[in-house]
Amino acid sequence: MKFPYYKLCVLLLCPATLVFGNLLSFFFPNHLQSLQINKDGWLNSIFVKNGWFWNSIVGWWCILRYGDFQINRQSLIRYSILTIWWYIFTQALWFGIAPIMDLVFTYTGGHCDFTVFDSNGNLADDFHDSIARRLKSLKRILFTLKNITMENDEDLLKKSMSDISCALNEKCFNRTSSPQDINNFIRKTFAQDAPLLGSAQCRSLGGYWIGGHDPSGHVFLITLMIMYSFGELRLFGGKALQRLKKKKYTGLLITSLKLFDNGPIWNLINNKPKNIKSFLMSAFILPPFTVVKDIVKFLGQILKIVVWQNPIILLISLLGMWWWSFLITSIVFHTFTEQLSGLLFAYIVAGIIYWNDHWFIHNAMNQ
Numbered sequence: 001m002k003f004p005y006y007k008l009c010v011l012l013l014c015p016a017t018l019v020f021g022n023l024l025s026f027f028f029p030n031h032l033q034s035l036q037i038n039k040d041g042w043l044n045s046i047f048v049k050n051g052w053f054w055n056s057i058v059g060w061w062c063i064l065r066y067g068d069f070q071i072n073r074q075s076l077i078r079y080s081i082l083t084i085w086w087y088i089f090t091q092a093l094w095f096g097i098a099p100i101m102d103l104v105f106t107y108t109g110g111h112c113d114f115t116v117f118d119s120n121g122n123l124a125d126d127f128h129d130s131i132a133r134r135l136k137s138l139k140r141i142l143f144t145l146k147n148i149t150m151e152n153d154e155d156l157l158k159k160s161m162s163d164i165s166c167a168l169n170e171k172c173f174n175r176t177s178s179p180q181d182i183n184n185f186i187r188k189t190f191a192q193d194a195p196l197l198g199s200a201q202c203r204s205l206g207g208y209w210i211g212g213h214d215p216s217g218h219v220f221l222i223t224l225m226i227m228y229s230f231g232e233l234r235l236f237g238g239k240a241l242q243r244l245k246k247k248k249y250t251g252l253l254i255t256s257l258k259l260f261d262n263g264p265i266w267n268l269i270n271n272k273p274k275n276i277k278s279f280l281m282s283a284f285i286l287p288p289f290t291v292v293k294d295i296v297k298f299l300g301q302i303l304k305i306v307v308w309q310n311p312i313i314l315l316i317s318l319l320g321m322w323w324w325s326f327l328i329t330s331i332v333f334h335t336f337t338e339q340l341s342g343l344l345f346a347y348i349v350a351g352i353i354y355w356n357d358h359w360f361i362h363n364a365m366n367q
């Protein structure tokens with residue numbers, strides 16, 4: 001029985017990265033605190049936060065391009081289990097019920113906070129962790145307040161809206177109400193019917209999710225994606241790498257070189273214009289059209305080689321993005337215990353699936 005190097009790599013990459021990230025932040029605190037990670041950057045907001053979607057599409061495209069029916073059927077079972085676990089842990093336990101990560105948070109004392117003003121009536125510094133997010137949440141709160149009607153507390157509603165507008169530097173009148181009254185009014189208005197269901201709803205209303213043990217959804221999600229991708233890669237990785245090596249890419253090389261062989265001088269030398277009209281065509285009219293044609297041809301070849309022939313390139317690229325984002329999370333966000341609980345919750349399912357070799361031995365014998 002040969003040593004399960006690949007399996008150990010799949011199972012140990014995320015825990016090792018978590019430890020590595022925490023060691024980095026322990027030994028280089030000052031350097032790393034200066035890291036201004038933008039939560040709303042394209043990597044986090046477009047890719048990581050919608051990671052299960054991207055991973056599903058690219059993962060399945062690889063399985064369909066490299067696999068066969070037997071592999072696809074077993075991959076579908078594993079994928080379905082992981083998708084259900086992803087959904088109930090991060091999206092919703094059931095219709096109208098918060099996901100497990102939020103239930104853990106609220107049952108350990110966490111809540112959706114609306115302490116907008118401090119005791120001096122200024123914006124509370126600990127309301128959201130950046131000015132941009134604070135202002136964005138104030139706009140959301142103001143928008144909600146503007147669209148509600150209430151019989152009682154009409155006066156407090158108006159004062160809340162005017163104080164928040166003032167804080168947004170929209171229209172500033174003299175403040176008449178106590179900040180505590182405003183905070184209590186907003187909290188009562190937003191959480192009056194039922195305690196807010198989860199972090200997503202809290203965030204959409206402009207609240208700030210604070211207080212409890214908050215298992216890291218990022219660590220959970222990225223662990224699930226890395227283990228799923230590496231786990232399935234084991235089935236078709238060899239075939240994919242053979243195909244990658246076997247293919248010739250001379251066509252792509254020629255097209256890419258043509259992109260540089262299109263200056264007006266080159267055209268004049270190659271086309272040797274006989275009169276003014278063909279001179280103007282060669283020097284000024286043709287080049288833009290030739291460039292566009294060559295670029296479209298080049299991109300077409302890239303898409304054919306990467307998306308159609310070797311989608312493993314897309315999967316490896318996603319894995320690189322997930323690993324990098326995981327490292328950032330382990331350095332900058334959450335306490336170690338919150339990161340660890342996010343990891344362990346992912347391991348409850350993905351670890352068992354990809355530890356059991358019976359999925360793969362059966363396929364290996366069939367191949």
Ligand SMILES: CCCCCCCCCCCCCCCC(=O)SCCNC(=O)CCNC(=O)[C@H](O)C(C)(C)COP(=O)(O)OP(=O)(O)OC[C@H]1O[C@@H](n2cnc3c(N)ncnc32)[C@H](O)[C@@H]1OP(=O)(O)O
Binds near residue numbers: 054200218324325326
């Ligand atoms: C053969 C047949 C085939 C059949 C097969 C077909 C296949 C084809 C099916 C396709 C379909 C599949 C089904 C998928 C469908 C969807 O995936 S749809 C997209 C769903 N995603 C969403 O709606 C995003 C909702 N958000 C979330 O789920 C959660 O935010 C996440 C992503 C789980 C993260 O949870 P979280 O608790 O916010 O994360 P946490 O670690 O606590 O982070 C705390 C804060 O630190 C920030 N942070 C943490 N780490 C980082 C970092 N590294 N960098 C920056 N910021 C960070 C976070 O952004 C967060 O700040 P906020 O932005 O929340 O204020």
